[in-house]
Amino acid sequence: MGDVKHNLWSVLPCALLLAGCIPATGGPGPASRPLPASAALPDPAPDSAEDWQRQDVMGGDARPTWELKPVAATARDVEAGVYTVRPGDTLRAIGAMTGAGSEALAMENDLAPPYLLRPGQQLRIPGGLYHHVAAGETGIGIAQAYGADWGEIVTINALAAPYILRVGQRLRLPRAARPLTPRQVDVASRAAAFALDIDDIATGSQPALGARAEPAAASAAPRRPVTTAVAPPVNFAGRFRWPLTGTIVARFGALAPGKVNDGINIAAAKGTPIHAAADGVVAYAGDQIAVYGGLVLIDHGGGWISAYGHAAQIDVQRGQAVKAGETIGLAGATGQVQSPQLHFQLRKNRVPIDPMKQLPPR
Template sequence: MRQLWTQAAVIALTAGTLAACETTGAQYPTRPNTGVSPPVVQAPPVAQAPAPTPPPPEDDAPPVTAPVGAGSVSSQPLAPVATAPYASPPPAESRPLPAPAPQQPTMRAVVVTTTAGKVVDVTGAPETYVVKSGEGLDAVGRKMGLSRAELAKLNDLEEPYRLKPGQKLKGQSTKAKAYVVESGDTLSSIARRFSVTPAALADENDLSSGASIRAGQKVRLPQGFKDKGPAKTTVMQPVAGGSTLAGASPPPSNWTPPASAATRPAPSRPVVAERDPEPTPASTTTTTVTIAGKVIEVAGKPKIHTVKSGDAIDSIARDLGTTRKDLVDDNDLKAPYVIRPGQKLKGPATTDKAYVAESGDTLAGVAKRFNVSVSALSKENNLRAGASLKKGQKVVLPDGYKDKGPIRTTVTTSAPRPAAPTTTAQTPAPAPSSTAGLPSSPRPYTPSGNTPPPSSYPRPSAPVSAQPVTPPPASSRPIIESSAAPTEAEITAAGRGRFVWPLRGETISDFGPKGTGQRNDGVDIRAPVGTPVKAAASGEVVYAGNQVPGFGNLVLVKHADGWVTAYAHLNTTDVKMRQQVGQGEQLGAVGQTGGANEPKLHFEVRYAPTPKDKAKPIDPALVLPR
């Protein structure tokens, strides 16, 4: 534009003094927006040196005219030239420096091995024998393979070695296997390696289920254990001092790649702006008390005496602590009271202690409170090991129990974070070649509506003012999406050694599509009504009820590291919400509730690889022992 005005001024000075005249020529008509700029008037060449360049005229200055021939002269203003305004670049020292691009860390797969301690031979618990009525030290010694003197020494007995019915005698120590604890091991992880329950492991070592263990400690393994070997888990870890290299592991799913200043495209869609880390929310601690029933005295079983050769009624009565008349009456004996060797005579009734069950109590929970095994408790009460208890039921406690009081479980939960307003900011769209995890499969941005392609936009004939960029509507696809679904191999590695079968039976429907638009998100296992259903792994009961249509009585257990298991169609449920359960602890019994067409258990395993993911069903066969 400045050059144009200079040429016009030179022409005016060369022509001399011109007479002012009225403008009669027509101006160039305004052209439509066709993308073609109007012509520019070229001045004839001038031989003389150009005059100094005058300053550009103001907007209200009169137009400069040029000669058109000899004689009368008419003037015509030049049409405005359609050129974009030129903005001089700012000085280099004032230009903002581009922010350094964050480097994507190099990731590598690392196999972490846990529960890798040794298994060694140790001295096991000694054999025990419960003395029966009429038995002497010699008879017990023969049964235990010990001499009279050895048995007396092991049990600190003194002459004349009188034994009482029900007295427990120790025999020789047995041989057992023990696991040598390494740093970071827990009772639960050891139990997973050796295919036993934490409760059985704790009972074998006279420990509480939540007891801490230290490196080097030897933990005896209960009978029937099966060593599956150390647990191996593959995790991704950043390489110290590494940088992003070709073939390196993909970046985290919430990482946004920077765009260089030269290739940065125009803003196209909003992304969620980063916020400062929020303060850790306050936590809530809740203590739950279970197995809090009373202990009462009940009538026990009568003493039994097996008649031996030479026994008489009077001597038997003395041994049983009763009278001749009571012994005769209790056994309906007739005079002259002839008795035969091997005959069993009942003595007076004994007294026992019993626990009065409350709602939600289980045999495993009662056994834990009184420091006895589940098998001993069930045997004392003629119950199955997985039998359910009713409120008010009296559970007789076996000899040698130790009441540790009601079980208290403390759970600490974080308060939910307050919903924060979403702040959006315009950020460049990533280049199509970007490997960022912004969506998992990069797609080019397509303008919405009937917007013409870039090649069909007309070129403007006048300066165009900057127009605001309208972001796409909120309903467009999100910028931050869930992480990629894990592969079956990754699921198997993450779940190895965590779970056991909730029950054993015939699988009548496995995981996956079932035709006609249906699918099974778990497995269905056929079993008789009342068959115990046990927890596949330790965790917290997050639901126990029958409010989910089609599932009947349902129990959901949340486990560590994003795992959840579901147990449906139960006949009864033996647990409550917020209750902590151990692996192998009974949750309920098989039933035919909800939409079940026969007695069965519907069992599901769900997994969320990261906290931001939703737990999705996976094939239980990937993580259950074969």
């Protein structure tokens, strides 16, 4: 119920190591095996009873919301040192030459835009393991390729909203991160499946963009799955409405020793419409976080994210613009709950906020 790490897959073949999340489909219980994905294909015919069930949860549409992208674990181990700036040097060029990347160099040397350098200037080179981001890779996939925690990568690289990576960017990895061989990936996934939480999805699921590419604009009715990075809303008024009416069965905060609820849980009959709490853009729609089952994340702009878990049916897709009060799915008992209910979260700049302090009095 709380936003803790949860297992997604008991087996993760190296060939399907994800750079993005697996197809966005809703359904009860843990996520099923990854399906081949292609944005150019129409609704694929399901090849098992489980796939049919997942189609039903998504209202008959089991199309993926972004592509699977293998991540090659080819990080470079950079030694710490000092570089003396030469005439004509740029921070980007020095970053590429040393392998540390311009972002890490700027952080290490307290440089600010426009990053002007002078000949003879001494730059400290921060040592460590650096991954060179390729087209379409996501933070989640990169973290998986090295057995690392995406949240830690966000912190050590000082990444900020909207957390869209750029092709050619060099991400500094945690000290314990190591490129995994196919056998290591297989053994590690069998021993302890890679775990994701809502923050991972909210900050690490955007595919990397080319240097000159722009995020896709949201659409009220996307004609096809959105497989690129999606632009967040520009403005948000900061007002939320109740996603549905029902009895609060679990409140925000500590539930028991070692258990914390990062939102509230509202009892609701199965099939009760779930409404968007405010205008925004769907950042995620699927069931890849096992504990929440069918889950929708909406980016409202201004650092605000709302989450809606345990849905029996999801009626929106990633990249879709929604209005406050619009139906985004139907309540259910998917994930790790025994009775129909909605798990509702609000987050501001990655920090869970008590929804009761933001919702209108009832």
